[in-house]
Amino acid sequence: MSPAVLSALTIFVLAILVGFEVISKVPATLHTPLMSGANSIHGIVLVGAMVIAVEANDPLSQVLSFVAVAFAAMNVVGGYVVTDRMLQMFRKRPAAPAPAADEPKA
Amino acid sequence: MSTLDTIVQLIYLAAAACFVLGLHQMNSPATARNGNRLSAAGMATAIIGTVVLIAAGDMGTVNVSAWVIIAAGVVVGGGLGLYTARTVQMTAMPQLVSVFNAVGGGAAALIAIDDYIRLSGAAGVPIPLEISIPTVLDVIIGSITFTGSVIAAGKLQGLIGGQPIILPGSRLVTAALAAVAVVGALFLFVGNISLPVFALILLAGLLFGVTMVLPIGGADMPVVISLLNSFTGTAVAMAGFVLSDPVLIIAGALVGASGAILTKLMADAMNRSVLNIMVGGFGTGDAATGAATGGPGGSVREIGADDAAIQLAYAQHVIIVPGYGLAVAQAQHGVRELAELLEARGVDVKYAIHPVAGRMPGHMNVLLAEANVPYPQLKEMDEINPEFERADVALVVGANDVTNPAARSNTASPIYGMPILDVDKAHSIIVIKRSMRPGYAGIDNELYLNPKTGMLFADAKDGLAQLVAAVKAV
Numbered sequence: 001m002s003p004a005v006l007s008a009l010t011i012f013v014l015a016i017l018v019g020f021e022v023i024s025k026v027p028a029t030l031h032t033p034l035m036s037g038a039n040s041i042h043g044i045v046l047v048g049a050m051v052i053a054v055e056a057n058d059p060l061s062q063v064l065s066f067v068a069v070a071f072a073a074m075n076v077v078g079g080y081v082v083t084d085r086m087l088q089m090f091r092k093r094p095a096a097p098a099p100a101a102d103e104p105k106a
Numbered sequence: 107m108s109t110l111d112t113i114v115q116l117i118y119l120a121a122a123a124c125f126v127l128g129l130h131q132m133n134s135p136a137t138a139r140n141g142n143r144l145s146a147a148g149m150a151t152a153i154i155g156t157v158v159l160i161a162a163g164d165m166g167t168v169n170v171s172a173w174v175i176i177a178a179g180v181v182v183g184g185g186l187g188l189y190t191a192r193t194v195q196m197t198a199m200p201q202l203v204s205v206f207n208a209v210g211g212g213a214a215a216l217i218a219i220d221d222y223i224r225l226s227g228a229a230g231v232p233i234p235l236e237i238s239i240p241t242v243l244d245v246i247i248g249s250i251t252f253t254g255s256v257i258a259a260g261k262l263q264g265l266i267g268g269q270p271i272i273l274p275g276s277r278l279v280t281a282a283l284a285a286v287a288v289v290g291a292l293f294l295f296v297g298n299i300s301l302p303v304f305a306l307i308l309l310a311g312l313l314f315g316v317t318m319v320l321p322i323g324g325a326d327m328p329v330v331i332s333l334l335n336s337f338t339g340t341a342v343a344m345a346g347f348v349l350s351d352p353v354l355i356i357a358g359a360l361v362g363a364s365g366a367i368l369t370k371l372m373a374d375a376m377n378r379s380v381l382n383i384m385v386g387g388f389g390t391g392d393a394a395t396g397a398a399t400g401g402p403g404g405s406v407r408e409i410g411a412d413d414a415a416i417q418l419a420y421a422q423h424v425i426i427v428p429g430y431g432l433a434v435a436q437a438q439h440g441v442r443e444l445a446e447l448l449e450a451r452g453v454d455v456k457y458a459i460h461p462v463a464g465r466m467p468g469h470m471n472v473l474l475a476e477a478n479v480p481y482p483q484l485k486e487m488d489e490i491n492p493e494f495e496r497a498d499v500a501l502v503v504g505a506n507d508v509t510n511p512a513a514r515s516n517t518a519s520p521i522y523g524m525p526i527l528d529v530d531k532a533h534s535i536i537v538i539k540r541s542m543r544p545g546y547a548g549i550d551n552e553l554y555l556n557p558k559t560g561m562l563f564a565d566a567k568d569g570l571a572q573l574v575a576a577v578k579a580v
Binding site for chain 2: 001002004005008011012013015016017018019020022023029030031032033034035036037038039040041042043044045046047048049050051052053054055056057060061062064065066067068069070071072073074075076077078079080081082083084085086087088089
């Protein structure tokens, strides 16, 4: 196993552990936004899709990388926007029935 | 490593830190939005860094065609993502998350496919195990996620029947597909290079995703989506190994771990194991037991909207228990309207939110928040359960299994031990429900036979509209 692979594996395992720790403290209320937020983070695959697009030099590869870039971009943009929309609704509202102050809603 | 490359690697590290801190901030409603934005900022930085790296020719000379592919892909995919995310109804949001998950998994699988085609094209060059393992795992997990998430979204959207679809011999087919993928993977791991075998693995993965999700009922889709989300994270991490890209590994592993935890939490809240859900068949053997115990219990008392409205209007404490049926009927605005009417009459109204109410954990909070229900009125299960004793009326809208007292008392019940809302302790209970049809678990709910319970047979939305009209008339 080359040093590069070994360090990649180290990063992988440590990142998994970090993921467990970070997530296990989230209250149930936020699970749906959290799922959506985590869903956007794996949109980082866009970076990989761009890399294969650069290396593509035959039609098949170009088609594959185009679809990959489009898929990944949809994942990133849509994921963050929809998560933000969800979280926008969690703002604390005044308990009194005066919902005037905070309402420039999209 | 060039200076620029070093800088971009550091940018990737910063992006990874943003992801971790962003997720951490999603712990609390107060900081969650910032957390998501921090994570988005990290993402934007990482993507811009990559573009700079490509533009600087750090990955070799770049054809015009590559730029066209990247630009067109980002515009098409990003535009579609932006449009759907902006316009989707909040009730349809779970299936949209599932679609975004599908395309993420699809992108990860495509990276592996592209990579394998290139590697297998270099005749005679052996593929080292450290590349073949992540490539094959990436294509298997990515393809399962892709079709599985599409099917899950289709079920939630109602395009595919929400009921479990069990075709004759489907278990056998699923097992056979898994065997094909495993044998194919081993064949490639031992040093063979074969594009047809790789294609076979891909096909098996795609079909496996379909046969895995089809037999699972609609109510279990949240758990399935969460699991598939975790799969996508893992697939992306594998793509990171394929491309030797640490930021993909970190982000993928983070999501893989988070999805796994979430999946377990959701399954726990339903008192089921993830394996149980994935194997499906819940209610097939247990339904008979449930029906038998529920059968001779007593009679159901029906209540009209006017009577129910009078009970509500003259109550002091009302607890509303919203459930899956409310989400399906998109009745969140109706419930808020009713609550506001009651509050105007001086009634104290609270909402009891079961952890798995709605179509995803926390989904009910989002739906009610969208309908402008004040956040402090939403009470989590542990907080609200002691208050049911003091409640004059508990209004159950489209919730079923999470209110079934059998989960506390009947050890023979398939849902025994599942944490439930103590609705039966309220002084009186009104249930809005379309029919006496059992809930997802396929068992009768003793709550409906309780002498304190009045059943208002209606769709959640219609029932609430009737109540609103009746309360106005009181």
